[in-house]
Each structure stands twice: as C-alpha cells, then as structure tokens.
Amino acid sequence: xxNISKIDRRAEKEKQRAARNRxxxxxxxxxxxxxxxxGLLTGAGLLVPMSGLSVRARNSAGHLLYDSGSGSGPSxxxxxxxxxxxxxxxxxxxxxxxNPQPSVVPNAGAGEGRTIDHQALALFPPVKYYEVExxxxxxxxxxxxxxxxxxGFDGLVPGPLYVERYGRPVLVRNRNNLPxxxxxxxxxxxxxxxxxxxxxxxxxxxxxxxxxxxxxYDQHYPNVLAGVLSTHQDTGxxxxxxxxTLWYHDHMHDFTSQNVYKGLAGMYLLFNDHDTGDETTGFxxxxxxxxxxxxxxxxxxxxxxxxxxxxxxxxxxxxFNFDGVLGDRFLVNGKxxxxxxxxxxxxxxxxxxxxxxxxxxxxxxxxxxxxxxIKFHQISTDGNLLERPVEVESVRISVAERADVIIDFxxxxxxxxxxxxxxxxxxxxxxxxxxxxxGQGNLILKIVVDLPPVADNSVDPATITKFYGLxxxxxxxxxxxxxxxxxxxxxxxxxGRSMDPECQxxxxxxxxxxxxxxxxxxxxxxxxxxxxIHFEEFxxxxxxxxxxxxxxxVQNGRKDVIRLEHNMTTKTFFRFRDFTGRYxxxxxxxxxxxxxxxxxxxxxxxxxxxxxxx
Amino acid sequence: MRSTRRRTLAAxxxxxxLCGAAFAHGGREKKRVKTPREKLAERSFPNVxxxxxxxxxxxxxxxxxxxxxxxINFMYVKCEGTCPGTTANLVKVQKLLGPRxxxxxxxYSITLxxxxxxxxxxxxxxxxxKVGPGWQFLTxxxxxxxxxxxxxxxxxxxxxRDADKSNHIGMLRWGNEPLTLWAGCPGSLAxxxxxxxxxxxxxxxxxxxxxGDR
Numbered sequence: 121x122x123n124i125s126k127i128d129r130r131a132e133k134e135k136q137r138a139a140r141n142r143x144x145x146x147x148x149x150x151x152x153x154x155x156x157x158x159g160l161l162t163g164a165g166l167l168v169p170m171s172g173l174s175v176r177a178r179n180s181a182g183h184l185l186y187d188s189g190s191g192s193g194p195s196x197x198x199x200x201x202x203x204x205x206x207x208x209x210x211x212x213x214x215x216x217x218x219n220p221q222p223s224v225v226p227n228a229g230a231g232e233g234r235t236i237d238h239q240a241l242a243l244f245p246p247v248k249y250y251e252v253e254x255x256x257x258x259x260x261x262x263x264x265x266x267x268x269x270x271x272g273f274d275g276l277v278p279g280p281l282y283v284e285r286y287g288r289p290v291l292v293r294n295r296n297n298l299p300x301x302x303x304x305x306x307x308x309x310x311x312x313x314x315x316x317x318x319x320x321x322x323x324x325x326x327x328x329x330x331x332x333x334x335x336x337y338d339q340h341y342p343n344v345l346a347g348v349l350s351t352h353q354d355t356g357x358x359x360x361x362x363x364x365t366l367w368y369h370d371h372m373h374d375f376t377s378q379n380v381y382k383g384l385a386g387m388y389l390l391f392n393d394h395d396t397g398d399e400t401t402g403f404x405x406x407x408x409x410x411x412x413x414x415x416x417x418x419x420x421x422x423x424x425x426x427x428x429x430x431x432x433x434x435x436x437x438x439x440f441n442f443d444g445v446l447g448d449r450f451l452v453n454g455k456x457x458x459x460x461x462x463x464x465x466x467x468x469x470x471x472x473x474x475x476x477x478x479x480x481x482x483x484x485x486x487x488x489x490x491x492x493x494i495k496f497h498q499i500s501t502d503g504n505l506l507e508r509p510v511e512v513e514s515v516r517i518s519v520a521e522r523a524d525v526i527i528d529f530x531x532x533x534x535x536x537x538x539x540x541x542x543x544x545x546x547x548x549x550x551x552x553x554x555x556x557x558x559g560q561g562n563l564i565l566k567i568v569v570d571l572p573p574v575a576d577n578s579v580d581p582a583t584i585t586k587f588y589g590l591x592x593x594x595x596x597x598x599x600x601x602x603x604x605x606x607x608x609x610x611x612x613x614x615x616g617r618s619m620d621p622e623c624q625x626x627x628x629x630x631x632x633x634x635x636x637x638x639x640x641x642x643x644x645x646x647x648x649x650x651x652x653i654h655f656e657e658f659x660x661x662x663x664x665x666x667x668x669x670x671x672x673x674v675q676n677g678r679k680d681v682i683r684l685e686h687n688m689t690t691k692t693f694f695r696f697r698d699f700t701g702r703y704x705x706x707x708x709x710x711x712x713x714x715x716x717x718x719x720x721x722x723x724x725x726x727x728x729x730x731x732x733x734x
Numbered sequence: 735m736r737s738t739r740r741r742t743l744a745a746x747x748x749x750x751x752l753c754g755a756a757f758a759h760g761g762r763e764k765k766r767v768k769t770p771r772e773k774l775a776e777r778s779f780p781n782v783x784x785x786x787x788x789x790x791x792x793x794x795x796x797x798x799x800x801x802x803x804x805x806i807n808f809m810y811v812k813c814e815g816t817c818p819g820t821t822a823n824l825v826k827v828q829k830l831l832g833p834r835x836x837x838x839x840x841x842y843s844i845t846l847x848x849x850x851x852x853x854x855x856x857x858x859x860x861x862x863x864k865v866g867p868g869w870q871f872l873t874x875x876x877x878x879x880x881x882x883x884x885x886x887x888x889x890x891x892x893x894x895r896d897a898d899k900s901n902h903i904g905m906l907r908w909g910n911e912p913l914t915l916w917a918g919c920p921g922s923l924a925x926x927x928x929x930x931x932x933x934x935x936x937x938x939x940x941x942x943x944x945x946g947d948r
Binding site: 300301302303304305307309374375430432434436438439440441442443547549608609610611618620621622646714715716 | 767768770771773774778815816885886887888890891892901902903904905907909913914915916917918919920921922923927930931934938
C-alpha cells in the first residue's frame with residue numbers, strides 16, 4: 121500500500137508542475153503562436169492535446185502510471201479497480217435447424233447478404249448449426265459507470281465462445297441487427313472474420329463481403345486441418361497444422377477499428393483428440409469442463425482490450441487518429457480490472473490482444489513480493505501448439521496475437537497475483553520497447569488463489585516433451601515475394617500502395633497448394649505493425665536475419681501475425697492449401713488497417729503469378 | 735415605509751429561500767449529458783474563424799461542418815508533393831458528386847501554411863484547378879489553423895517530421911457530421927472510389943433499399 125501512495129504523490133506532483141507551467145506561461149504573456157514556435161504544445165498536458173483525445177497514461181518521464189484507480193489516470197474518469205468479478209465467456213449453443221435451410225447458392229430472396237457460392241459445403245457438410253445476431257446492447261464494463269451502448273454478437277461483449285472440434289464442420293447464420301444510430305462511432309455494415317480459420321474465402325469475412333442491417337450471412341467453417349484436400353488427404357489433413365485458439369471479429373473495410381472497439385469480437389476454440397479439453401486424455405492440458413464453472417473449467421480464454429471513457433463515463437473512440445488509439449482502462453473479457461478466484465492448481469489461460477492498437481507484455485506479479493519472478497509455461501503461439509512447452513516469465517502479444525500459457529497456482533495458495541502489462545506504450549504507434557519494473561505497469565486481472573484445493577489431473581508442462589512437432593519448412597518455394605510495410609504522407613502502405621476499398625485489385629495470385637517465401641519488412645520508421653495474413657499459419661525462417669527465438673519472446677511456432685517491430689525484416693514460409701479465393705493481408709493495428717494498410721491476394725487453381733513485389 | 739421595507743425584506747428572504755432551495759435541488763438535479771454528436775463536435779471541431787478563398791469569413795463548426803457530409807484534406811499552394819495529385823483527384827470527385835456538391839456534400843481544403851496562403855493565393859489556386867462551388871479552400875489565423883490541424887489528426891507525433899510540411903499527411907477525412915460517421919482514405923485513391931467511400935457515410939436510404947457494398 122505504501123507503494124501506491126508513492127506513485128499517487130508522483131502523479132500529483134506532475135499535475136501540479138503542469139499547472140504551474142501553465143500559469144507561468146500565461147503570466148509571461150506568451151501568445152499561442154509563440155508557444156507553438158517554442159514547441160510548447162507537447163508534454164504533460166500543456167495546452168491542447170493531440171486530436172482532441174489524450175491518453176496520458178504516463179508521467180512526463182514516460183513511465184506508465186500505476187493505476188491505483190484513485191483518479192491518477194488522466195483521461196478516463198476514476199473508477200475503482202478490483203470491484204467486479206471476472207467473467208468467463210458464454211458458451212455458444214447450437215440450434216437444431218436453420219430456417220430457411222442453408223444452401224450453396226446464396227439465398228438472396230430470404231435476405232442473405234452473401235454473393236458467392238459455398239465452395240466446400242458438400243465436401244464438409246455441417247454437423248452443427250448456429251444462429252448469431254449482432255446487435256446493440258447496454259453493457260456494464262465497470263459497476264461505477266453507466267451501461268455502455270456497445271455492439272455485441274448476441275448482445276454480448278466479448279461475443280459468445282464457440283467450442284468446436286476438428287472434423288465437425290459447422291455453419292453459422294450471422295445476422296446484422298445493428299442500429300443506424302451509431303452512438304458516436306461505428307458503422308452498421310459488417311463482415312465477420314474467423315481469425316485464423318482454414319476457411320473457404322467466401323466464409324472468411326472478407327472486408328468487401330459486408331452486409332447491411334436486416335440481412336444475414338451464412339458462414340461455413342469446415343474445421344479441417346490444412347492439407348485435407350492436398351498434401352495430407354489420407355490422414356484428413358496435416359495434424360501438425362492443428363490450430364486451437366482462434367478469435368472472430370468484424371472486418372468491415374474502413375471501419376474495422378471502430379466496430380471491433382465497439383464490441384464486435386469473440387473467441388473460438390478448436391479441440392481434437394490431442395488437445396481434448398479433458399485433462400485425463402490426450403496431452404493432459406487443463407480441462408475446459410463446462411466452460412463456465414469455477415470447479416470444472418481450468419481452460420480460460422482471456423480477451424484483453426483497452427478503453428477510453430469520456431468525462432461522462434461513456435466509451436469514446438478517436439476517429440481522427442491515423443496512428444492508433446490507446447485506452448487507459450484495461451479490460452479482460454469486457455470488464456475493467458476484475459477479480460478472479462482460482463483453485464491452487466494448474467490453469468491454461470488463452471490470452472488474446474483484441475486491440476485496437478496496444479501491444480502487451482504480460483507477467484504475473486505478486487504485489488507484496490515484487491522481486492519474485494513468477495515463471496509459467498507458454499504452450500502456443502497464435503493458438504498453435506509449440507514443439508513443446510517453454511518456461512517463460514512473460515509473453516509479448518501485439519494486436520491479434522494469441523498465447524496459451526499454463527500457470528500452476530498450487531505454489532501460490534492463499535496468495536494474490538496480478539496479470540500485469542509491463543510493456544511501456546505512449547501512443548498508438550507502437551510500444552517504446554521498454555519493459556517497466558514489477559508493479560509499475562498496468563495491473564489488469566487480480567487473481568486470488570483462495571478456492572479450495574481440488575484434483576489436478578493435468579500434467580506438469582515441464583514434463584511434456586513433444587506436442588505435434590512443427591511441419592517441415594524446407595520445401596523449395598515456387599517464388600519469394602517481398603512486402604514492405606511503410607508510410608507515405610501519413611498514408612499506410614504495403615509496397616507503396618494502399619488498399620482498394622472495393623477489393624477489386626488483387627495484388628498477387630498464389631497457386632493453390634504451392635509453397636512461397638514471403639519477406640515481410642517494416643520500413644515505416646516510428647511505427648510497429650502486427651501484420652496478419654489470412655488463411656494458413658506460417659513459420660518464420662528468420663527474423664532480422666536470425667532464426668526465430670525459441671525462448672524468451674518465443675517466435676518459433678506456427679503463427680498468423682508477424683509482429684513487425686521497428687525496422688524489422690522477416691522471412692516466412694507459407695502454404696496455401698485446399699481452398700481458393702480472395703484473402704486479405706493487412707496490419708492488425710486496426711487503425712492502420714482502416715487507413716488502408718491492407719491488400720487482397722488470391723489463391724487460384726492455375727499457376728499463380730510471378731510478382732515478387734506485389 | 736416600514737411595511738414596504740418589511741415586504742422588501744420578506745421578498746428578499748423569499749428569494750433567498752428560493753435560491754437556497756434551488757441550490758439544494760441543483761446538487762441533485764441531473765446535468766444534461768451531451769449527445770455523442772455534441773461531444774464529438776466539442777472535441778474535434780473547434781469553432782474557429784476561417785476565411786474562404788472567396789474572402790468570406792466562416793466559423794468552422796457552425797458554417798462548415800454542422801449538418802453536412804464533408805470531405806477534408808490539408809494542403810498548401812506551393813506543395814509539390816502529394817497536393818497536386820490529390821487536388822486533381824478531388825476536382826474529378828467534385829464532378830462525380832454533381833448536384834450534391836454544395837447542397838449536402840462539401841469539400842474543404844485547409845492550408846498548412848496560413849502565413850503564406852492568403853485568401854487571394856487560395857483563390858488563384860482554386861481558379862487554376864477550376865474548382866466549382868461547394869469546395870472551399872480555407873486559411874486563417876495561424877494558431878487557429880494549427881489547432882484545427884491537430885484536432886483533426888493531421889499530425890505526425892514526431893515533432894521534427896511534423897514540422898516538415900513538405901511531407902505532410904495526404905489522407906482525406908470524410909464523414910457525416912450529424913450521423914457521427916467518420917473514416918478516411920488516401921488522397922491518391924481513384925476519384926470513383928473516393929465517391930464510393932463517401933457513399934458509406936451517406937444518409938440512410940429508404941426502407942427496403944439494399945445495404946452493403948453488394
């Protein structure tokens with residue numbers, strides 16, 4: 121507690137110093153023009169903040185302020201942390217039938233907004249049907265605030281959790297019931313992307329496959345392994361390409377950042393005979409159970425987001441920002457700084473950075489013993505199991521990246537730990553790279569290890585020597601292409617060009633089932649970009665010329681987001697199996713994406729093109 | 735006199751009581767919360783005075799933004815980078831927008847060099863590009879124009895890069911003020927596509943009309 125008041129006092133001093141500066145400037149009779157010329161417009165809140173919304177979640181030295189909740193945070197109104205329970209996502213329930221029945225050809229007469237035939241519906245007939253609607257919902261994100269007018273799948277934020285299994289295809293009838301009145305930001309044209317499903321293009325949530333209110337769109341998720349129709353037909357696909365932690369979110373061109381921030385996001389889990397969801401079988405990873413009970417669910421998806429609230433405690437979004445927006449209130453599963461109670465045993469947490477722009481480096485912190493470095497195991501990157509678990513002290517995730525971790529709370533029975541973000545970030549351009557000390561970051565989730573001891577039939581990840589193994593990446597590529605992520609006059613570009621908002625320009629065509637190397641570089645200088653390629657996972661061949669890290673900030677797994685840090689160069693190994701059609705490649709700092717840092721590429725049955733700098 | 739004075743005192747006391755009562759209620763009375771539209775205007779559209787290339791003085795929010803669909807960019811007359819291309823593009827956009835220009839859709843090009851670009855300079859620039867009605871080139875007091883630039887987000891967070899006007903932001907901001915719908919696109923986008931983009935923030939169509947891009 122002494123530490124909190126020390127930081128409060130520091131914040132108070134900052135405020136007083138800023139106020140004193142302002143008084144001195146006014147007393148000196150400086151005109152605004154003079155202050156402009158003197159470069160006095162930046163810094164600890166002097167004069168006007170940029171773009172009308174400031175997120176000064178730091179002191180003038182650039183250190184993140186510990187959010188004691190007493191109001192030392194600058195922009196959102198004060199709100200008391202640890203004043204609401206952590207909530208697990210609602211498990212999505214299927215329906216027996218869909219009426220009208222789904223069809224390969226879009227049912228325009230019934231109001232379907234899809235315009236392209238399902239390419240694999242007969243090959244992988246659905247065994248499960250879902251109906252989901254996107255609608256306005258007034259949701260409490262913090263008990264001291266009024267309900268927030270958010271947009272949610274089934275009115276929930278995060279949306280419902282899909283719990284699926286490989287080999288069991290599903291079809292989701294996705295309705296748009298969003299209002300015309302957007303409450304300040306957001307656009308009621310939607311297209312839902314399952315990130316990063318091995319999904320036929322017409323069900324993938326292409327930015328231009330959007331549809332308006334009153335319409336629906338049937339999305340077919342075959343839940344198949346890559347290679348199922350190509351390299352691994354005999355085994356129903358390549359088991360080494362299994363993916364387990366996915367998420368879904370809106371992907372409307374120009375409005376993705378607004379719509380996702382407004383709540384249109386949720387998660388999607390894929391189990392199989394190895395990652396079974398039952399800790400007594402397969403890899404013996406902590407059980408998913410019923411997904412909701414403290415006593416049976418030890419596999420917990422956690423969606424991280426950051427919000428900004430205005431002077432009335434209403435959620436706000438800066439639509440006049442090209443760089444990226446940061447919030448100063450930290451949410452997990454849609455609640456600001458909640459409290460979770462756990463049993464003293466192993467848990468699997470599936471961490472997702474849902475953006476819009478912030479990067480995280482997550483640690484477990486014991487605030488009463490901050491020198492303690494709490495270790496845990498990372499088992500996957502972007503939802504894909506690593507070769508074997510890796511013991512780590514932290515995990516860094518940029519927007520859209522996922523990390524599954526296993527933490528053993530038996531060592532902390534009776535204690536309280538926090539999930540803390542220690543990656544310093546001052547604005548939407550990207551983190552500074554500085555990792556602050558324990559307790560000086562953003563405390564996001566309070567975990568109290570006070571539930572009674574229960575049986576733990578999961579295995580210690582330290583004893584797991586192998587998951588699936590990583591697919592080979594030695595095959596010769598048909599072509600090597602280069603993509604430079606850059607900025608030109610404030611305009612976000614890939615190879616010097618921005619997205620065609622009508623998605624008509626296809627920048628490159630790859631041959632179905634071929635192999636390519638993609639060199640993806642960040643030449644934008646002061647910005648970082650989580651670059652995301654739809655459809656198949658890739659592996660790094662190199663990052664800045666060196667093999668991808670297998671320890672620390674682990675990168676040597678299968679991934680679908682390239683975390684392009686400053687001036688980074690990367691080389692990646694890609695396949696494009698089983699399906700054809702258009703897919704996007706874009707920056708997942710969704711503010712950049714909306715200002716056109718995206719391109720459309722296509723998988724074709726024919727030979728593919730030879731554009732090395734598409 | 736005394737009775738008048740007593741009445742006056744009583745009246746004053748009554749007023750005081752009323753005021754007291756008002757204060758007591760004032761604490762519990764709910765302040766009217768501003769609408770999202772009002773908050774957005776307060777935050778991002780400072781009502782500064784600008785001068786158009788036709789020499790007219792206007793207030794940014796009241797006269798240029800309120801109730802309108804707008805397309806905004808920043809430029810300066812001597813710019814040899816993106817401005818010529820963007821302006822030429824916007825000339826075509828203006829033509830494509832046809833009769834809606836100046837009716838409910840407005841275009842604004844705001845100078846990045848208000849010290850250099852006077853209304854007369856801008857007038858000549860507009861004339862050279864054959865700019866039609868409904869599209870204003872704007873300048874003003876440097877502090878006001880700078881405030882606007884920052885509020886609309888046409889900034890670079892690196893101060894050195896921000897000071898270099900020759901590499902300024904070449905994006906377009908477009909939106910529907912009353913519907914609080916805002917987005918952006920590169921100024922180099924093809925004019926037909928810019929028009930389509932603006933369509934995304936157009937007034938809602940009548941019932942039964944098709945939504946979406948398709």
